[in-house]
Amino acid sequence: MxxxxxxxxxxxxxxxxxxxxxxxxxxxxxxxxxxxxxxxxxxxxxxxxxxxxxxxxxxxxxxxxxxxxxxxxxxxxxxxxxxxxxxxxxTNARGRVLAVDAAVDGYPASAVPWRPDDETAGWWDRLVGHFPGARVGECATWDEVVRAVAATGPDTRGVVWIRREVAGLEFTGHLVYAHNNDGQVVLLDGQTGGLARLDTGGVRGLRLARFHRQRPGVGVEPWRRSAPTFPAAVAKARAWLALRHAGQLVLIAPSPYDEMRRGWLFACSSARYVTYHDWRAQTLDGALVVPKDEAAPFGLPNAEPWNWLRDWDLGAVEAVPEPAAGGPPSWYAETMPRLGPVLSTSVHPNGESVLAELSRFPRDARALVWLRRRDRRGRESVGALFNALIGAAGPILVESSTGRTAVLDQPGLLALHVIRYH
Known part of the structure; x- marks a missing residue:
């Protein structure tokens, strides 16, 4: 029972x-x-x-x-x-350990509460993904953890997964944060707000994800700091997303290959989309440019983003697109209730398929067409919305941000969604 x-x-x-x-x-x-x-x-x-x-x-x-x-x-x-x-x-050890990492760098941070989705398969790899370049290994003792964090010098960090067992079965574990503070290794427990308790009884294993990141300059907002290196750029991007979107947008597969002459082109997605894979939860503005200088990160324009980015990287333009923070984490939830009830949705591989469907709609029918783009590394990036109206001569499509005639087949096309509404 x-x-x-x-x-x-x-x-x-x-x-x-x-x-x-x-x-x-x-x-x-x-x-x-x-x-x-x-x-x-x-x-x-x-x-x-x-x-x-x-x-x-x-x-x-x-x-x-x-x-x-x-x-x-x-x-x-x-x-x-x-x-x-x-x-x-x-139970929110994950959120707490990420908050400790931000706090060590002087970033304002609050822990995200635990959710059942945090426990889905691959949770450890997703957590380690927050720390680019982290090396994962098993430690037999706490002394071994301390030696590993000490070995690579000041500002070596680490997340330790304490795996427990009871009666031979995996039991609730914990996450603590290790930091080499000028040669002195400390282990911090974000759950209790103090030094970690180094349990030995009932411990099945200690898994350490170790990485190195210098602490940024003191007194400067983290998203205003220079980002000449990949770790600094990732930290700056995450600080910006935390400030503007409170954890609702997350970075997707950041890499040193994202580097440009003047900055870094990262990709981000709605956290709900990453969890549930529901296209309606995805963001429209999935590109994030992180300047190498002290300028704040910004998104790309929805119209002709790659041409604009090329010009910016060459120094031909300076003013960033508005709004710099990008749109809401989920444009669908923000936009469609204002337009009217959704009658149908469909997804298409190219513009010809979109026009064929729109041609079957009755006269005066209205729809939005969402163009989803990939960046040069294949990640979903900034998209665009087109207004569609069925006129006497057929579909009329207009780029919503510029008022120009829409171009459906564009470089990096991922998909086209047709959303008919009343």
Whole structure:
């Protein structure tokens, strides 16, 4: 009965992506029964891989990442309900470790709350992707972690995944941040706001993602700092996205190959699109230019972006496109409710296919055509919107940002969406 409650809760909260590792509990107390859990059909472990089922009938909950056994003891002392939203503050080790990384560099940062989607397969690789150039290795002891971070000198950083086990099964782990501060290695716990507790009992392994990044100059907004190197450019881009979009846009596969003469051309996507792959959640403005000098990052114009970027990189233009921050993280959610009810949507590989569909619409029908582009590295980048009206002579398409006749087949074309509305 208790195992079925845990199983049903996991299915509901994780949308079927998590399951019990064993129907037998790994811990039992006077107030709760604890089960180990795992990703369904996947070998990589979850971070919050323990679920407690209270005996008083309240909802199950994931144990805290920083101290799961202490959290369980706290529940035994005070077995009050642990709503998912409230308990998320005790399980957001990922958000906390990213906030610590920003704080070490002097960036304003707040931790993003835990969400069930954080546990999906590949979560560790996605986390490591926040730290370009990170080298991942296994450490047998905490001394080995400290030696590794000390070996490559000041401003070496690292994220340590503490993998725990109970009764031979993976148990809720934790993430702590390592920093070589002028030769002194410190391990910080963003969850508790202090020095990390270096547990040894019940530890299955210590996985270290180690990287090096110099601290930027003090007293300058992080998105106003120069970015002559790739790590500095990534930090500047992330600071800008955090400032302007509060984590709703994320960088996609930044690389040293993004370098230009005057800056870096990065790509970003809506965080919801990355998670759910719903095209309606994607951003229109997926290009982000990070100048090497102290100028703020900016987006590209929706019309003829590659010509404009070439001219900027050659120094032929200086004024950045407006608005510099780009549009909303999801243009569809912002735009379509203002235009009217959506009647149909379709996706097309080229302009000929779009015109063929528009030609079948009745007279005076209206639609938006969303042109999605790839950048030179194949990532989705800045797009464009065209207004379509079916006139007596056929479809009329106008570039919404310039008022000029729309050109559907453009370099780097990824897809064309036709969205008919009433």
């Amino acid at each position: 208790t195992a079925s409650l845990a199983r049903d809760w996991l299915v509901r909260v994780h949308s079927g992506r998590a399951e019990l590792a064993d129907t037998a509990p790994v811990i039992e107390t006077a107030t709760a029964t604890v089960f180990a859990c795992r990703l369904a059909g996947r070998p990589d472990p979850m971070l919050t891989s323990a679920v407690a089922v209270p005996r008083n009938g309240s909802m199950p909950f994931h144990l805290a990442t920083d101290d799961p056994l202490g959290d369980l003891a706290g529940h035994a002392a005070e077995p009050t309900p642990r709503p998912l939203r409230r308990q998320a503050a005790r």
